[in-house]
Amino acid sequence: MSNTNEASATVPAQATEAPAAAAGAVKVVDPRLLVREQGFKGYWTEFKRKVRSGEIGSLPVVVGLIIIGIVFQLETGNFLTSYNLDQITLYAAGPGIMAVGIVFVLLLGEIDLAVGSVAGLAGAMWAVVGTDIPDSLAIIVGILSGTVIGAFHGIVFAKIGVPAFVVTLAGFLGWAGLQTWVMGDKSTITTPLGSFVRDLTSYYFADVAAAYGLAVFVIVAFYLAQLRDSRRRKAAELPHRPQSEIILRTALLAVLCLLAAYAFNQEQGLPLSLVIFLAILVITDFVLRRTTYGRQIFAVGGGIEAARRAGINVSWIRISVFMISGTLGAVGGLFLASATGGADRSLGGGNQLMMCIAAAVIGGTSLFGGRGKVWSALLGILVIQSIVQGLNQMNLSSNAIQYMITGGVLLIAVIIDSVSRKTQKTAGRA
Amino acid sequence: MVHVSQTPVLALRGVFKRFGAVQVLSGVDLEVHAGEVVALVGDNGAGKSTLVKTIAGVHPIDEGVIEWEGTKVDINRPHDAQNLGVATVYQDLALCDNLDVVANLFLGREIKKGGVLDEVAMEKRAQDLLSTLSIRIPSVRIPVAALSGGQRQVVAIARALVGNPKIVILDEPTAALGVEQTAQVLDLVERLREQNLGVILISHNMADVKAVADKVAVLRLGHNNGIFPVATTSHEEIIAAITGATDNAVTRRKSRSAEASK
Numbered sequence: 001m002s003n004t005n006e007a008s009a010t011v012p013a014q015a016t017e018a019p020a021a022a023a024g025a026v027k028v029v030d031p032r033l034l035v036r037e038q039g040f041k042g043y044w045t046e047f048k049r050k051v052r053s054g055e056i057g058s059l060p061v062v063v064g065l066i067i068i069g070i071v072f073q074l075e076t077g078n079f080l081t082s083y084n085l086d087q088i089t090l091y092a093a094g095p096g097i098m099a100v101g102i103v104f105v106l107l108l109g110e111i112d113l114a115v116g117s118v119a120g121l122a123g124a125m126w127a128v129v130g131t132d133i134p135d136s137l138a139i140i141v142g143i144l145s146g147t148v149i150g151a152f153h154g155i156v157f158a159k160i161g162v163p164a165f166v167v168t169l170a171g172f173l174g175w176a177g178l179q180t181w182v183m184g185d186k187s188t189i190t191t192p193l194g195s196f197v198r199d200l201t202s203y204y205f206a207d208v209a210a211a212y213g214l215a216v217f218v219i220v221a222f223y224l225a226q227l228r229d230s231r232r233r234k235a236a237e238l239p240h241r242p243q244s245e246i247i248l249r250t251a252l253l254a255v256l257c258l259l260a261a262y263a264f265n266q267e268q269g270l271p272l273s274l275v276i277f278l279a280i281l282v283i284t285d286f287v288l289r290r291t292t293y294g295r296q297i298f299a300v301g302g303g304i305e306a307a308r309r310a311g312i313n314v315s316w317i318r319i320s321v322f323m324i325s326g327t328l329g330a331v332g333g334l335f336l337a338s339a340t341g342g343a344d345r346s347l348g349g350g351n352q353l354m355m356c357i358a359a360a361v362i363g364g365t366s367l368f369g370g371r372g373k374v375w376s377a378l379l380g381i382l383v384i385q386s387i388v389q390g391l392n393q394m395n396l397s398s399n400a401i402q403y404m405i406t407g408g409v410l411l412i413a414v415i416i417d418s419v420s421r422k423t424q425k426t427a428g429r430a
Numbered sequence: 431m432v433h434v435s436q437t438p439v440l441a442l443r444g445v446f447k448r449f450g451a452v453q454v455l456s457g458v459d460l461e462v463h464a465g466e467v468v469a470l471v472g473d474n475g476a477g478k479s480t481l482v483k484t485i486a487g488v489h490p491i492d493e494g495v496i497e498w499e500g501t502k503v504d505i506n507r508p509h510d511a512q513n514l515g516v517a518t519v520y521q522d523l524a525l526c527d528n529l530d531v532v533a534n535l536f537l538g539r540e541i542k543k544g545g546v547l548d549e550v551a552m553e554k555r556a557q558d559l560l561s562t563l564s565i566r567i568p569s570v571r572i573p574v575a576a577l578s579g580g581q582r583q584v585v586a587i588a589r590a591l592v593g594n595p596k597i598v599i600l601d602e603p604t605a606a607l608g609v610e611q612t613a614q615v616l617d618l619v620e621r622l623r624e625q626n627l628g629v630i631l632i633s634h635n636m637a638d639v640k641a642v643a644d645k646v647a648v649l650r651l652g653h654n655n656g657i658f659p660v661a662t663t664s665h666e667e668i669i670a671a672i673t674g675a676t677d678n679a680v681t682r683r684k685s686r687s688a689e690a691s692k
Contacts (some may be wrong), residue, residue, distance in 0.1 A: 113473045144561060290547050292540050298528060306525055310524075
């Protein structure tokens with residue numbers, strides 16, 4: 001989405017001359033450097049250079065989404081419909097939120113294999129304590145159980161030094177066991193009427209204005225933020241984005257947002273699940289890119305020794321990231337419970353875990369740590385849910401085919417990640 | 431470069447440090463003035479790294495006095511040293527490869543505005559800093575991974591300067607660099623001196639030491655083995671002090687018999 005100023009900042013073209021000028025000349029640029037040309041030709045050359053040096057970011061997943069759309073549309077004839085978009089978003093929210101947590105862990109270069117079991121346990125906790133205490137308190141209990149478990153994983157990993165892979169693998173089994181134990185002799189507890197959890201995936205802002213309003217708000221906010229950033233950079237005499245580029249980006253976003261809003265309004269309106277998912281994405285994106293804490297997460301993922309020398313409390317960063325992962329896993333668990341109509345013993349089991357990890361990786365977050373965006377959770381889960389939805393429509397909803405295809409997509413994503421990393425290395429970019 | 435301040439910025443007097451059974455430093459003295467480059471030389475195991483680490487607060491000293499601008503100070507943690515104004519650039523640089531130059535320069539000292547990272551201010555400050563040091567790197571917004579060895583070294587040194595230190599310790603800054611890059615780093619060391627910083631330069635390379643240092647402090651087996659002004663000392667004299675060619679059984683016997691005959 002917002003690719004920030006880092007990657008594609010423009011350098012004034014006239015700065016290429018006189019590389020040997022005296023000290024103090026800020027805009028002197030080494031003649032060997034690639035300076036981006038102004039205008040739209042500049043984007044194209046910049047784009048080609050980036051692809052060649054392996055900085056492809058979210059490009060494969062966007063291409064993948066387009067291919068998936070075209071293939072299923074050709075196969076079924078009615079894949080690109082508002083109904084399907086509605087269904088995809090509905091089922092994407094839960095695993096998507098869990099995938100955001102996975103993105104945080106992957107940024108450290110670690111993995112959380114317990115996120116599915118944590119989701120299941122959170123659902124079970126909420127359902128079981130919900131029979132005795134008010135619904136809102138039960139939700140808090142469910143979510144906090146995820147936070148506590150995450151803290152536990154983090155402490156065992158960061159303080160004792162057990163590899164995160166092993167800690168969370170143990171958690172994967174252990175918390176699934178605890179989930180069954182908490183459920184006791186009940187195999188299912190259906191969501192009580194009037195519970196907020198029921199609303200998570202069934203409430204719609206039916207008013208047409210809601211979806212359009214949110215879309216317009218997002219577009220305007222994006223435009224103003226970009227404009228403000230560009231102005232500030234210009235005032236500080238730094239390379240800044242030209243007006244034309246800001247307008248182009250905003251226009252692209254506007255088309256996407258308004259199309260989606262239109263589609264949702266064709267169905268039942270703006271789903272609450274999407275609003276919550278987007279809110280979580282915006283907040284976590286802000287935390288990662290605009291706060292010291294987020295910067296520290298990237299630093300730990302990029303080099304532990306460097307982070308430690310810079311005075312970063314590496315243990316705390318690790319523990320807190322696992323707490324975030326556990327918390328978001330629990331929130332995702334409540335969405336899963338909502339979508340399936342209640343908590344049960346197998347909630348969060350099966351391929352749920354792999355879907356979340358696959359979503360994060362497919363979306364472009366590196367398995368090797370230090371590179372990624374929370375938006376990859378959104379893109380990745382859209383890919384996976386689109387495949388699921390498309391197969392359902394083709395009456396190929398059996399697990400066998402779904403597993404094989406999702407497995408194949410995950411493999412391709414990891415291959416792209418590894419190859420792009422290698423290309424970046426040979427191109428001197430990693 | 432002759433004009434130096436009267437009170438040294440940093441002075442070590444009779445510093446002792448022991449690790450278990452090994453007496454690493456015994457009674458080491460060292461003075462660094464503002465605007466002075468002091469080269470710290472010595473063979474492997476002479477105690478150079480340990481001495482530097484006591485100044486940087488990694489290892490607290492056992493005995494002796496550390497004076498900062500004339501007053502005694504305690505340096506027990508890296509934090510203490512940083513607060514005083516000691517910046518250390520270790521040999522392994524410790525940069526985060528995935529972060530860009532600006533992020534690396536300000537890591538742990540981010541400029542914030544209302545709790546949010548102020549990228550514009552940081553980028554501006556980074557450009558100013560790099561240009562006053564005449565450091566040329568492709569862009570302040572590319573990941574450090576994309577830089578050459580010499581560029582990484584200058585970024586690491588620039589990073590040390592972000593906190594406005596008074597003393598900069600450089601541990602083997604030219605060890606892994608080519609001819610051109612070494613020259614760039616040495617230029618940078620001279621610019622640090624021009625900005626009136628005290629520089630402690632650890633190096634095995636006598637050519638580098640002769641090129642930029644004002645004073646050479648030689649350590650040998652944890653003792654001071656002479657402090658020489660670079661301008662008037664020959665290469666051989668320094669080497670002799672490092673290897674102990676002037677300090678062996680023969681010379682000691684000679685000096686003993688000279689005392690006895692008095």
